[in-house]
Amino acid sequence: MPNGTAMFDLTGKRALITGSSQGIGFALAKGLAAAGAEVVLNGRDAGKLAGAADVLRGDGARVHVLAFDATDHAAVTSAVDGFEAQIGAIDILINNAGMQFRTELDKFPPDRFEALLQTNITTVFNVGQAVARHMIPRGAGKIINIASVQTALARPGIAPYTATKGAVGNLTKGMATDWARHGLQCNAIAPGYFDTPLNAALVADPAFTEWLEKRTPAGRWGQVEELVGAAVFLAGPASSFVNGHILYVDGGITASL
Numbered sequence: 001m002p003n004g005t006a007m008f009d010l011t012g013k014r015a016l017i018t019g020s021s022q023g024i025g026f027a028l029a030k031g032l033a034a035a036g037a038e039v040v041l042n043g044r045d046a047g048k049l050a051g052a053a054d055v056l057r058g059d060g061a062r063v064h065v066l067a068f069d070a071t072d073h074a075a076v077t078s079a080v081d082g083f084e085a086q087i088g089a090i091d092i093l094i095n096n097a098g099m100q101f102r103t104e105l106d107k108f109p110p111d112r113f114e115a116l117l118q119t120n121i122t123t124v125f126n127v128g129q130a131v132a133r134h135m136i137p138r139g140a141g142k143i144i145n146i147a148s149v150q151t152a153l154a155r156p157g158i159a160p161y162t163a164t165k166g167a168v169g170n171l172t173k174g175m176a177t178d179w180a181r182h183g184l185q186c187n188a189i190a191p192g193y194f195d196t197p198l199n200a201a202l203v204a205d206p207a208f209t210e211w212l213e214k215r216t217p218a219g220r221w222g223q224v225e226e227l228v229g230a231a232v233f234l235a236g237p238a239s240s241f242v243n244g245h246i247l248y249v250d251g252g253i254t255a256s257l
Contacts, residue, residue, distance in 0.1 A: 007238035011036030015235065016080075016090045018070050018127055019097035021048035023196040024146065024224050028094055031228030032235060033061035037092065040064040040083070070097045070123035080130040092142045092235045093131045095124045095168075100198050105159040113160045120164035124171055128186075132179055139183040144234045145172045147190040149250045165190075169246050176244030185243050187234045192250025194222040218251030 002009065015032045019025040021043040029039045033056055041056075043049050046067045053063045064087060068079040084090065099119040101112045124145050135141025148165040150158065168188060175186035193212050195203050202208045203221065213219050230249050233239055248254050 001240070002237045008232050008236045009036055010092070010232065010236055013091040013235070014038045014040065014087075014089060015092035015094065016040040016042060016066065016083075016127075016131065017094040017096055018042045018123060020094075021045060021052045023198060024191065024194065024227060025094070025096040026052055027224035028096065028227060028231045029063075030056060030059070030061070031225070031231060032092070032094075033059070033063070034228075035232045035236070037235070038062040038064070040066050040090065042066050042068065042070070042097075044069050070127050071118040073122075073126045076126040077130045080127070080134070084134050089138065090131050090134065091140070093127060093144070094231065094235075095127055095143070095145045097123045097127075098146065098198070100158070100161055102157045102161075102201075104157060108160060116160050116164050120161070121167045121171070124168055128171075128175060132175070132184065135184055136179065136182040141179075141184040142235050142239075143175060143179075143184060143186040144231060145175075145186075145188040147172065147188040147246055149190055149192045149248065149253055151188070151190050151246060152248070152254050172246065173244045180243045185234070185239055187239065187242055187244065188246045189227060189230050189234065190246050190248045190250065190254075191227060192216065192222055192248070192253045194224055194227070196224060215256075216251040216253045217256050220251065222249070222251055 015037045017025050017029045020029045020041045033039050041049050049065045053065050056063045068075045145168050147168045150162040150165045151169040154162045172188040230247050
């Protein structure tokens with residue numbers, strides 16, 4: 001077992017991060033690269049992925065781009081199997097792809113509900129399964145799912161999103177229950193309210209920001225870089241006996257009434 005800073009050293013590891021052309025996914029890719037990992041960016045927009053890859057390479061990161069639709073099981077399997085065969089092992093997976101849609105539950109459009117299910121839950125199953133099928137024979141692997149403060153809490157106007165993130169939390173526990181015996185550590189990071197493109201409308205709303213600052217013990221929005229430490233911990237040797245855990249990084253919002 002490594003000691004000291006070596007417990008957080010990802011040198012020689014390769015990490016696939018879904019939804020990583022911007023926001024939390026991009027910040028985590030940058031952070032894992034800084035910890036020594038080779039990173040694989042994923043999304044559906046090849047242009048945005050190429051731009052994100054160029055930025056990371058400018059910082060000295062080793063970067064691959066793997067464009068696929070994470071809601072398409074066959075496409076995911078083909079992309080992951082092909083990458084493993086042609087490039088090499090995926091040692092770390094961060095399931096970050098996600099979406100939001102806000103409106104009252106009684107007015108919620110069924111097609112948007114289905115889109116939330118596909119983007120926020122099905123992608124975790126699809127990519128998690130495809131990558132785990134390679135990790136299991138190797139007897140090692142790290143899977144980190146991005147949950148949410150809404151894994152534990154609800155607020156008006158986002159009931160379906162809350163349902164999807166609750167499912168991500170329980171799917172994480174299920175992954176750990178099935179795959180820990182094969183040497184995999186499967187955990188989740190549950191961000192609180194962060195300044196991201198997904199939350200742009202809320203960040204721009206002074207009334208919501210005032211509410212959030214009063215509701216959150218830390219008194220502010222989180223910055224995406226503040227999620228990197230949790231990701232490096234769960235991706236590295238330091239978390240070798242951590243499994244099925246949901247790590248809240250939320251400024252204390254889930255700890256306070």
